[in-house]
Amino acid sequence: MKDPEELHRLLLKDLFAKGALRTPAWRNAATAVHRHDFLRGGFFRQVPNSQPSAWGPVVDGWPEWLEGCYTDESLVTQIAGTITPTDIRGEIMREPTSSSTLPSLVLRMLEDLLVEPEMNVLEIGTGTGYSTALLTARLGDEHVTSVEYDNDVAARAQEALGRQEMYPWLACGDGLLGYAPRAPYDRVIATCGVRTVPQAWIEQTRPGGLILVCAGGWLNASELARLTVGEDGTASGPLLGGNVSFMLARPHLPPPLGLLPDLTEGxxxxxxxxxxxxxxxxxxxxxxxxxxxxxxxxxxxxxxxxxxxxxxxxxxxxxxxxxxxxxxxxxxxxxxxxxxxxxxxxxxxxDGQPPLTHFTLTVTPEGQTFTW
The missing domain is CATH 3.30.160 (Double Stranded RNA Binding Domain)
Structure with a gap:
């Protein structure tokens, strides 16, 4: 098995070359946090040419596990809401429900969050705890709050963070409600997609604070939006581009299609x-x-x-x-x-098909709108 320190160094070099690490502060945080420590439970690989998609486990100790941890890829860590890589042998054909986002996107988002020392950050979606650890390495335990919807996922993240002697405030619950007991926040960052930006996030962010979220929907097109919270309880800001996609928050998933209408009519x-x-x-x-x-x-x-x-x-x-x-x-x-x-x-x-980076997302208590 290859040396994890060497693999970590090569990943950081790749991230720097891609522009995902743009500032010394985040380079230092990324150097301090090793991704494989947050993937001890393994991950799933998609089976090549499988239709519908099948997934096979890759677990700690297998030769391909460590190298997989240090690829700049998103790695599925949970299937069908409960199934982890150590739960199965062979393959499974169900939908992924949790993952470790590719490091270049995690770090790009953290850079785009524009944090400064002493700021308080709310993270929606703890996941494996890797991005939580990066925030903690940058800001310190007391300035990071992270909310995870899934109890089992939250427990594994807490264990991984504890091994790093990191103790940010972790909560389990519906992240769409934010986390009022620790509010207000200077920054909010979501590691899940949403159809509509929750009003609770705006209410729990200081005026002038920022919310970074992947705004998407049921047609599977989404983009990062960086919203500035106003004094009037609204938030507005640009889309940042890059065709970024996250799993939708579970309460924002689409309803079953059920029986299709008669498509010969109309x-x-x-x-x-x-x-x-x-x-x-x-x-x-x-x-x-x-x-x-x-x-x-x-x-x-x-x-x-x-x-x-x-x-x-x-x-x-x-x-x-x-x-x-x-x-x-x-x-x-x-x-x-x-x-x-x-x-x-x-x-x-x-209007000349303006790119999505020319779009603005505005959120009010009455709803949200995209304009260009």
Whole structure:
């Protein structure tokens, strides 16, 4: 087995070359925290060419475990809400529910959080405890509060942090509620995605403080947003770019699609589009902002591929397919999903398709909006 110190040094060198480590303070913190100490329970690797995705365990002591810990990759640490790598032999075909985020993204986010000494930080999503440890190495135990939704995940993180003699304030509960007993905070950082930024985070952040969160949705397009909290209980700020994606917070996961509507019904018309807007990250983000309760699936019907959008709550749906260079939409339900999406897309195209880094997210007690 290779030397962990050498692997750690090589990872830091890679992170520095990628620009993930931009300041001496975070370089020092990253040097002090060894990732493998937070992956003692192992991780899952996706089985190549498996459809649907299958996962196999990689556990502490296996030759590939240590090298895997020091790759700049996200590593799945829990499947189906309860299953860890030591629980199985062979393969499992269920959805991942917890992971260790790739170190370059963890450190990029910590750099983007713009912390200063003596600031108090609330972390939503302790996970393995690796990012918690980096914050603690930078700020000290007393300035870091971390909330984890899953009791078992929280217990493993607490054990790993204890081995490092780090004792930040750890709580188990719904991170979407923040953690009021330790508020107010100068910074809030979330290691999960959200559909809507919780008002509790804004209320628990000092005016002028920052919230860094991955804002996303059910069409699987998301971006980091850095919001500045105002005196009036609102927060607003830019998207930072990079096509960043996190697992959604469990209470923000989509409802089951259930039985699909009859897709032969509905009103059909030509769209104003000549390309599929759902395959491109930026245009899909624009669509998602217009119809945030829609989910997407791709089906084969009548010898063609159709992109289907379904809003379970309203029962509305839209199906798109290509007819040569022209796209056709068929839709039905209380809301015309594609009419709303198309209106937003046309305006975005008319403005020159500004990149997502030109977007601003604004959150008020009444809701949230994306503008460019």
């Amino acid at each position: 009103d059909e018309r030509k769209t104003a589009l000549t390309a599929n807007p759902l395959t491109d990250w930026a245009s899909r983000f624009v669509v998602q902002a217009a119809i945030p309760s829609a989910q997407r699936l791709t089906i084969e019907r009548d010898g063609r591929t159709e992109e289907v959008l379904v809003d379970v709550s309203s029962g509305s749906w839209a199906a798109l397919y290509a007819d040569g260079d022209q796209w056709i939409v068929r839709q039905a339900g209380h809301e015309r999903l594609w009419d709303a999406a198309e209106e937003q897309l046309i305006r975005w195209h008319a």
